[in-house]
Amino acid sequence: xxxxxxxxxxxxxxxxxxxxxxxxxxxxxxxxxxxxxxxxxxxxxxxxxxxxxxxxxxxxxxxxxxxxxxxxxxxxxxxxxxxxxxxxxxxxxxxxxxxxxxxxxxxxxxxxxxxxxxxxxxxxxxxxxxxxxxxxxxxxxxxxxxxxxxxxxxxxxxxxxxxxxxxxxxxxxxxxxxxxxxxxxxxxxxxxxxxxxxxxxxxxxxxxxxxxxxxxxxxxxxxxxxxxxxxxxxxxxxxxxxxxxxxxxxxxxxxxxxxxxxxxxxxxxxxxxxxxxxxxxxxxxxxxxxxxxxxxxxxxxxxxxxxxxxxxxxxxxxxxxxxxxxxxxxxxxxxxxxxxxxxxxxxxxxxxxxxxxxxxxxxxxxxxxxxxxxxxx
Numbered sequence: 424x425x426x427x428x429x430x431x432x433x434x435x436x437x438x439x440x441x442x443x444x445x446x447x448x449x450x451x452x453x454x455x456x457x458x459x460x461x462x463x464x465x466x467x468x469x470x471x472x473x474x475x476x477x478x479x480x481x482x483x484x485x486x487x488x489x490x491x492x493x494x495x496x497x498x499x500x501x502x503x504x505x506x507x508x509x510x511x512x513x514x515x516x517x518x519x520x521x522x523x524x525x526x527x528x529x530x531x532x533x534x535x536x537x538x539x540x541x542x543x544x545x546x547x548x549x550x551x552x553x554x555x556x557x558x559x560x561x562x563x564x565x566x567x568x569x570x571x572x573x574x575x576x577x578x579x580x581x582x583x584x585x586x587x588x589x590x591x592x593x594x595x596x597x598x599x600x601x602x603x604x605x606x607x608x609x610x611x612x613x614x615x616x617x618x619x620x621x622x623x624x625x626x627x628x629x630x631x632x633x634x635x636x637x638x639x640x641x642x643x644x645x646x647x648x649x650x651x652x653x654x655x656x657x658x659x660x661x662x663x664x665x666x667x668x669x670x671x672x673x674x675x676x677x678x679x680x681x682x683x684x685x686x687x688x689x690x691x692x693x694x695x696x697x698x699x700x701x702x703x704x705x706x707x708x709x710x711x712x713x714x715x716x717x718x719x720x721x722x723x724x725x726x727x728x729x730x731x732x733x734x735x736x737x738x739x740x741x742x743x744x745x746x747x748x749x750x751x752x753x754x755x756x757x758x759x760x761x762x763x764x765x766x767x768x769x770x771x772x773x774x775x776x777x778x779x780x781x782x783x784x785x786x787x788x789x790x791x792x793x794x795x796x797x798x799x800x
Contacts, residue, residue, distance in 0.1 A: 426473050428512055430520040433469035433479065439679065441469065441479040442502065447705035447743075449499030449534055451594070452481050455679035456498075459672045464493070468520060470503060470513065478503035478513065482521065487792050492785070494792060495526035499594055505535050506568050510575045518782060527788035530584070530781050532594050533576070537569035538562040538775040542620075542767050548753045549764065557597065557751040557773055569777060576780050585778040595748025596778040599763070601733060601771035604742035612734055618770030623726060630727035633691065637731040640686040640698075642673050648686055648698040652714035669700070669712075676702065682739070687732060689724040696724030701732050708736035709745045729769070749773060 433441075435454035442448050450456060457465035463483040470478030480501030484493035503513045514531075521529055540548075541563045548554040576583075585596055601618075603610055616624060640648070649666040656663035676684040682703065689697040696719050700712040710732060715725045736744045746766050750759040763773075783789035 428477070428516050429471045430468055430516040431471065433467050433476070435467055437469065437476065438467035438479050438481070441476050442704070445502060445705060447707040448502045449707075450676070450683070450702045450704050450709065450711075451498040452479075452500040452502055453676070453679060453683075453704060454481060455675040455683070456481055457483070458675035459668070461671070463496070466524065468501075468517070470501075470516070480517070482524075484524070484526070487527065487788065488795065490788070491525060492527040492788055493525050495521040495524070495529045496593075497529070497531045499532045499534050501531065502534075505533055505572055508571070508575075510572065511579055514579060514581075514782075518784065522784050527785040528781055528783045528792065530593065530779055531581075532779045533572055533777040535569045535572045535777045536566050536774055537573060537777055538566065539564040540773045542618075542770050542772065545753070545763070545767050545773055549755075549760070549767075552755065555752065555754040557753060557775075560753075562775075563772070573777050576777070579782075581780040581782050583778055583780055593779045596776050597749050597751050598774050598776070599746045599749050599766040599769075599771055600774050601744040601746070601769050602742070603733075603737050603744055609737065609740075609742070612737060615733060615737065615770075616730075620768045620770065623768040623770075626723040626726035627730045630689075630723040633722040635689055635691050635696065635722050635724050635727045637687060637689045637728050639735075640688045642670065642677075642686075644686055644688055644698075645669050645673060647688065647695055648700075648714060651695055651698050651716060652712065654717070655714040658717060672700075685732075685735070687728050689728040689731075691719055691722045691724060694719060696720075696722060697728045699728050699732060701735070703736065703739060703741060706740060706742040707745060708732070708739065708741040708743065709747060711747065733769075744771075746771070 438454045454467055460483055463485055466482045468480050468482055469476045478501060480497050483496045485496060486493050518529060539562055540557060540560055544560055544563050548560045554560060649669060653663050673684055685701040687699045687701060688695060697715040699710060702709045702711050733744050749763050752759055
């Protein structure tokens with residue numbers, strides 16, 4: 424008979440040591456991420472079967488105004504055996520532990536894929552005016568294990584927080600990823616390049632011919648990245664994060680692992696034309712933030728910097744290059760369509776995750792928190 428699981432607080436060192444035994448985990452589940460989210464109280468927890476640490480999570484506690492009760496948030500986690508047919512054995516002791524810590528509710532983001540659509544399917548959907556969403560397309564792959572996780576969560580009383588469009592307040596449910604390995608092992612750069620569309624390949628060559636040079640920067644280059652990022656935010660109408668956010672992120676992730684985060688800069692004749700942030704945990708590499716200049720767009724700095732990051736991810740042993748969130752929309756008049764079209768050109772695939780799920784532990788306080796969020800907008 425398998426011994427029951429126990430959940431308790433663990434040190435950041437034990438948490439990190441456990442993650443290093445895994446193929447990968449979200450960078451949002453690393454102990455270092457707690458330092459990036461300083462406005463949240465944080466705790467590393469572990470699942471123990473006897474003396475063995477068999478699961479771990481970074482818990483971020485968001486306090487309800489004027490009340491010392493918290494929403495316990497596990498972004499893109501926890502890191503547990505999601506293939507286990509008895510998720511209650513994992514999640515119930517976690518809920519009991521977090522309730523003792525003052526949580527009135529829990530939000531998790533199972534790192535579990537439910538469906539995939541390859542680039543060809545997405546292109547057909549975009550070309551068909553009658554198809555306005557990704558989910559209206561037949562997926563190229565359905566995950567039975569993902570469906571089983573969703574079914575179990577519902578049975579256990581968890582409530583899905585997915586919203587139309589896929590961009591909830593938390594982490595995106597839909598991501599775009601470029602596989603860097605197949606059943607035969609790691610792909611070669613030529614294989615990855617051949618999967619890209621003609622425009623991407625042409626733009627990568629064009630950037631090289633124009634003399635665009637891509638280099639890995641240091642913390643000293645963060646102000647230059649941020650200047651370009653602020654201009655990008657103004658042009659693309661989003662609210663930029665302050666420079667201090669990136670400085671803290673760079674320092675915290677670098678301290679945890681010297682190759683956890685990289686800053687890339689693409690320059691043309693001394694002008695910065697694109698800059699990005701790359702993060703890797705094990706075999707998963709992410710394109711996390713990006714900025715590009717409005718001038719000199721014809722030298723294709725964005726394509727050059729993406730190709731360098733993909734090439735470096737391959738060299739580092741990554742099996743997935745993750746371009747992060749997309750919406751599920753394919754409508755021709757949707758402003759997010761251009762983002763999907765740019766990513767589809769890499770030849771990758773759209774990936775649907777199980778989404779974020781809540782478990783109310785105190786229904787009255789949880790309802791008040793939901794109302795607070797709704798009013799806050």
